[in-house]
Amino acid sequence: MKFIRKIAHLLVPRESNNQKAKLLHSSSLTLITFAFIFYQLAISLIPSLGSRVLGYAANISPEEVIRLTNEKRINDGLLPLEENSTLSQAAQAKGADMLVKGYWAHVAPDGTQPWQFFTNFGYKYRYAGENLAKDFSNPQSTVDAWMASPSHRENLLSPKYKEIGVAVVEGNLAGIDTTIIVQFFGTKYVDTMPVAPIAKAKELPVNTPISKIEEQLAIITAPSQSKRLVSPFNATKNISLLIAGLLLIILVIDGVIVSKRNIVRIGGRSLAHFAFLGMIVIITLLLKAGQII
Amino acid sequence: MRGFTKHLAHYLTLFGIFLVGILAFIFFSYDQSFQIITAIAVALSYVVWGIVHHLIHRDLYLAVVIEYLAVASLGLVIIFSLILRS
Numbered sequence: 565m566k567f568i569r570k571i572a573h574l575l576v577p578r579e580s581n582n583q584k585a586k587l588l589h590s591s592s593l594t595l596i597t598f599a600f601i602f603y604q605l606a607i608s609l610i611p612s613l614g615s616r617v618l619g620y621a622a623n624i625s626p627e628e629v630i631r632l633t634n635e636k637r638i639n640d641g642l643l644p645l646e647e648n649s650t651l652s653q654a655a656q657a658k659g660a661d662m663l664v665k666g667y668w669a670h671v672a673p674d675g676t677q678p679w680q681f682f683t684n685f686g687y688k689y690r691y692a693g694e695n696l697a698k699d700f701s702n703p704q705s706t707v708d709a710w711m712a713s714p715s716h717r718e719n720l721l722s723p724k725y726k727e728i729g730v731a732v733v734e735g736n737l738a739g740i741d742t743t744i745i746v747q748f749f750g751t752k753y754v755d756t757m758p759v760a761p762i763a764k765a766k767e768l769p770v771n772t773p774i775s776k777i778e779e780q781l782a783i784i785t786a787p788s789q790s791k792r793l794v795s796p797f798n799a800t801k802n803i804s805l806l807i808a809g810l811l812l813i814i815l816v817i818d819g820v821i822v823s824k825r826n827i828v829r830i831g832g833r834s835l836a837h838f839a840f841l842g843m844i845v846i847i848t849l850l851l852k853a854g855q856i857i
Numbered sequence: 858m859r860g861f862t863k864h865l866a867h868y869l870t871l872f873g874i875f876l877v878g879i880l881a882f883i884f885f886s887y888d889q890s891f892q893i894i895t896a897i898a899v900a901l902s903y904v905v906w907g908i909v910h911h912l913i914h915r916d917l918y919l920a921v922v923i924e925y926l927a928v929a930s931l932g933l934v935i936i937f938s939l940i941l942r943s
Contacts, residue, residue: 796942836910
């Protein structure tokens, strides 16, 4: 009986909670907010404790990424790109470089430009481009995300490019097992003279020896152990939906009881809170794991 | 419900703000910075809406402002966490 009273105190407006469900009080909402922040800190601390349980499971093949890219180009009335093994090797080296040096960017912390990987593998380009993605679970969502971003879409649908190389590298980035997709676009210098040069692309001297890159490739492409990973994004999403969903239910109960009993009280509008948390739920459902740069 | 019909213009404004927020997340799904700015703007608008609404209704108290701030903070923390982990 005491337990039921406690639950009612938390969820239903009554005398003990000043005619407002205790979980809707500002103090309880603040407590929930701090508990959520603590939960996020705990997730972030897991990798530093040496545990390898966090990660993003993916099933992505470079061939599928190329196929989907060419599908988009054909739909846009463009010629499909030809797969170039040199570009694929260069993309693989770029992915390996990110995992070895622990960065997620177009330019490495030591200043290495993406174009250097092209030249390191002997690909003399007139035009070059790079799209990066990580933490996606499938190739379709990756290509869709690139297509949604104007700058990445420009690379995908550029008539200046003739060849493509894609690498999917798996490894540990900042303590989290992840899958990085590197998409390199290029047009060889010897190919037909296109309209205008792309500003970003420029010839760079070859600094990194190929042997070093091959060594890195050997580290990264080692067969990954099949293990069950907990996605930090999904762990956050599920808890978010649970909290917001619970508060929405309490707000409905609260609104109905207050309206029926004609309770007059000082406080915010339940309908406004309901709409705000409803928007939070919709945005939570809209957000998907995966980053592109 | 009586409050809703009585202050229809107020609530329609609020729902409009939330709709813009949702649409911004749909159309700018690739831009995390824009999403963060949108989330802050919507949360702030919600708090301001609460203050103005209660001011007009002549029942604005510090406890009411704190309540709106508490709900907005929880929403912001949830959205920030998801954006930064996506």
